[in-house]
Amino acid sequence: MASKVLMLVIFIFDLIAFGLAVAAERRRSTGVVTPDEYDDTTYCVYNSDISTWYGVGAFLFLLVSQALVLAFTRCLCCGRVLKPGGSRTWAIILFFICWITFLIAEACFVAGAARNAYHTKYRGKFDMDNLSCETLRKGVFAAGAAFTVFTLILNQFYYTCYTKAKQDLGNSLPK
Numbered sequence: 001m002a003s004k005v006l007m008l009v010i011f012i013f014d015l016i017a018f019g020l021a022v023a024a025e026r027r028r029s030t031g032v033v034t035p036d037e038y039d040d041t042t043y044c045v046y047n048s049d050i051s052t053w054y055g056v057g058a059f060l061f062l063l064v065s066q067a068l069v070l071a072f073t074r075c076l077c078c079g080r081v082l083k084p085g086g087s088r089t090w091a092i093i094l095f096f097i098c099w100i101t102f103l104i105a106e107a108c109f110v111a112g113a114a115r116n117a118y119h120t121k122y123r124g125k126f127d128m129d130n131l132s133c134e135t136l137r138k139g140v141f142a143a144g145a146a147f148t149v150f151t152l153i154l155n156q157f158y159y160t161c162y163t164k165a166k167q168d169l170g171n172s173l174p175k
Contacts, residue, residue, distance in 0.1 A: 006068065010068055013062070014061070014148055014149075017059075017105075017148050018152070020054045020058035020061065021141050022145050024052075024055040024109075025141035025142045026051075028051050029047050029051060029052075030046065030047055030133075031044040031045065031047075032045050032046075032047075032133065049116060049117055051112075051113075051116050051136075051141070052117040053113075055112045055113035055141055056109070056113050059109040062106060062151065069098070069158070072159070073162045082166055083165055083166075087161045088161075091161040091165050094154055094161060095158055095162075097154055098151060098158050101147050101150040104143075105144045105145075105148045105150075108143045108147065111140060112144065
């Protein structure tokens with residue numbers, strides 16, 4: 001039987017990562033064109049960069065969750081051999097799919113946080129009439145949140161299949 005405590009901890013960490021990703025999406029920075037008070041130029045002023053930190057938090061919680069799964073399953077490549085069969089096959093398939101969804105989610109969080117931080121930290125001065133203040137495109141953190149949910153579900157199934165294949169091996173040894 002899979003460790004219910006570990007599965008609960010992984011679920012909680014992934015749920016926190018999801019919540020932070022949704023919060024980051026809702027609090028993306030926005031830019032406003034502001035005229036300079038000393039000359040005729042305009043520049044962009046961006047509001048709070050809290051979504052950058054929400055994105056970093058989501059990145060870290062998802063990373064810890066994935067590290068826990070890998071530590072307890074010994075990255076699927078270390079430790080005892082799993083019993084051949086359906087559980088082992090599904091564990092291997094889910095292992096690779098988990099990694100793909102995890103990497104996509106992490107890439108969304110890193111890209112979103114970096115792009116959002118760039119806009120909130122720097123102000124450019126331009127001598128244009130129709131200045132457009134670029135901001136982070138909608139959906140970057142939302143995509144990370146969606147892939148976090150996929151990673152959560154797949155990690156739960158992966159750990160269950162891994163544990164079942166590991167236990168099946170213990171039952172099949174001759175006495």
